[in-house]
Amino acid sequence: MLARFRSHSQCLRFCRMFEFGKQSEKNLLGVHPDLVSLCRRALEITNVDFGILCGLRTPEEQADLVRKGASKTYNSRHLTGHAIDFGVYVEGKYINGDTPGEYRLYELVADAFAVASLELKTPIVWGGEWKHFKDGGHIELSRRKYPA
Numbered sequence: 001m002l003a004r005f006r007s008h009s010q011c012l013r014f015c016r017m018f019e020f021g022k023q024s025e026k027n028l029l030g031v032h033p034d035l036v037s038l039c040r041r042a043l044e045i046t047n048v049d050f051g052i053l054c055g056l057r058t059p060e061e062q063a064d065l066v067r068k069g070a071s072k073t074y075n076s077r078h079l080t081g082h083a084i085d086f087g088v089y090v091e092g093k094y095i096n097g098d099t100p101g102e103y104r105l106y107e108l109v110a111d112a113f114a115v116a117s118l119e120l121k122t123p124i125v126w127g128g129e130w131k132h133f134k135d136g137g138h139i140e141l142s143r144r145k146y147p148a
């Protein structure tokens with residue numbers, strides 16, 4: 001919160017900053033604390049609203065996603081709390097990023113994560129950089145600094 005505001009909500013209104021909703025907070029449970037801090041900092045930086053769609057997954061949930069073609073690996077960083085998926089919201093409405101214009105918003109959120117990553121010295125990998133299975137809403141902690 002900036003010092004010139006009397007309350008956090010007044011600051012939020014003025015700055016048009018965003019807050020995680022109940023579901024995002026729930027989805028952050030069990031996620032590595034460094035990644036949670038990163039998500040919170042990225043939300044402070046971003047001009048594009050986003051929520052946390054998924055954090056920690058059970059092996060059963062992961063296997064289900066592979067069966068549905070939504071994931072390519074049984075060795076996902078979601079299983080260890082080292083990954084999150086974010087979703088973009090425009091005026092409170094979920095945007096899946098399927099069109100180039102919508103995907104641009106995912107890139108902007110990823111930029112906010114990149115800035116937060118440098119600030120907090122928490123190296124990450126963005127799924128949007130993957131060649132074979134581009135995943136614009138996926139952020140994971142670098143395996144070099146954070147082996148499972």
Ligand SMILES: [Zn+2]
Pocket residue numbers: 078083084085135137138139
């Ligand atoms: Zn993911």
